[in-house]
Amino acid sequence: MVFSVLSIALMVVDARFATLQPLRSHLSLLLTPVYYMADLPVRGWDTGYQLVSSRLDLLAENERLRAEALLIQRKLQKLATLTEQNVRLRELLNSSSLVDERVLVAELVGVDPNPFTQRILINRGESDGVFLGQPVLDAAGLMGQVVEVMPYTARVLLITDTTHSLPVQVNRNGLRAIASGTGNNEWLELRFIGDTADIRVGDILVSSGLGQRFPAGYPVGRVISVNQDPAQPFADVRVAPTAQLNRSRYMLLVFSAESGYGEVLPALDLQEPGVEQPDTGASAEGAAGASEIDEVTSAEGESRDAQ
Numbered sequence: 001m002v003f004s005v006l007s008i009a010l011m012v013v014d015a016r017f018a019t020l021q022p023l024r025s026h027l028s029l030l031l032t033p034v035y036y037m038a039d040l041p042v043r044g045w046d047t048g049y050q051l052v053s054s055r056l057d058l059l060a061e062n063e064r065l066r067a068e069a070l071l072i073q074r075k076l077q078k079l080a081t082l083t084e085q086n087v088r089l090r091e092l093l094n095s096s097s098l099v100d101e102r103v104l105v106a107e108l109v110g111v112d113p114n115p116f117t118q119r120i121l122i123n124r125g126e127s128d129g130v131f132l133g134q135p136v137l138d139a140a141g142l143m144g145q146v147v148e149v150m151p152y153t154a155r156v157l158l159i160t161d162t163t164h165s166l167p168v169q170v171n172r173n174g175l176r177a178i179a180s181g182t183g184n185n186e187w188l189e190l191r192f193i194g195d196t197a198d199i200r201v202g203d204i205l206v207s208s209g210l211g212q213r214f215p216a217g218y219p220v221g222r223v224i225s226v227n228q229d230p231a232q233p234f235a236d237v238r239v240a241p242t243a244q245l246n247r248s249r250y251m252l253l254v255f256s257a258e259s260g261y262g263e264v265l266p267a268l269d270l271q272e273p274g275v276e277q278p279d280t281g282a283s284a285e286g287a288a289g290a291s292e293i294d295e296v297t298s299a300e301g302e303s304r305d306a307q
Contacts, residue, residue: 091139092250102255104128106136108248109153118144118161118185118245124253125152133213135254141219141242142166142207143251158245159220160185167211168220171204177237179205179220185245188221190237195228197235205239215256 014020092105110121124130126149134146136156144164148155157164160181168179168190175198177190193199203223209216221239228235 088139088248088250092252104130104253104255106154106251106253108251112155116162116183118158118164118181118183119147120144120156120158122154122156122251122253123152125150125154127151129255130154130253135214135218135256136251137218137254138243138248138251140244140248141221142214143243143245143248145213146253156251158185159241159243160188160245165191166214166220167208168205169208170199171206172200173198175199176208176210177205179239186240187224188239188241190223190239191234193235193237195230195233195235199223199226199235199237201226204242215254 010020104124106122106124108120109123112119112121122136130146130149132146132149136143136145142159144156144158144161146154147157158181159166159179160183162181162183165178165180167176169176177193177199179188180191182189190199190205201223205220205223207214207216207218207220219242221241223237224240225238226235227237
């Protein structure tokens, strides 16, 4: 009872007066270590839990960010590839708009591993109307001609192959020459150019159309060196191809009258929408004419090879 009465009296005095305030301050100072020790296990548990959980969260977040970074890098690489592809297709479409002949876009699917030949494989074949001797070019210039036709693919002989030659002319003055492959896709050579011929470094060479294989006017290369030796009857002229032979992925197949088939394309319908098809008789006559042209062209090619 005494302690109860004393407690009530102290509470009344503490509530009504500030007499016991200094005493409370000193008692709280003495009890602070006790409070700290009593709270230490709880705070230690919380700190340890936060450290462990934070480390796990950071590891998980790190893995997630790494995965996202890889995905983003893959998308960026794909985007860069698509951008370059779009640029090349735009250049190709630009070049096709500058020619009068009908063209067909083809894609590179393989390269001949033989170091002594310059051949590539494209994804167009007989089912697309591709024919032997068909000219092939990219956005920058003439690349070669079709030498083997399969149902869905075709092989193209590049102009830098040692067995390939084509008639060209200097765009500046019309000088005619023969550009022959060297087996190196970086340059061609002009044969039988007189030591006094008017040809200079930087001259542009275009196809002359005299071989009745390539249409006239397509860029072939640019003269990079002219060595004239008075002791030799012919000058040593080297030409860098304008076509990107070792980099082009997309190319154009040209359908023209000079290339052999003319307007007769039995496996490929190249007519504009809404135009009526020709009758069977006309097609048969055209096909017969085309076969005769092919025979003449083949005969000429065999005679040139024999020479």
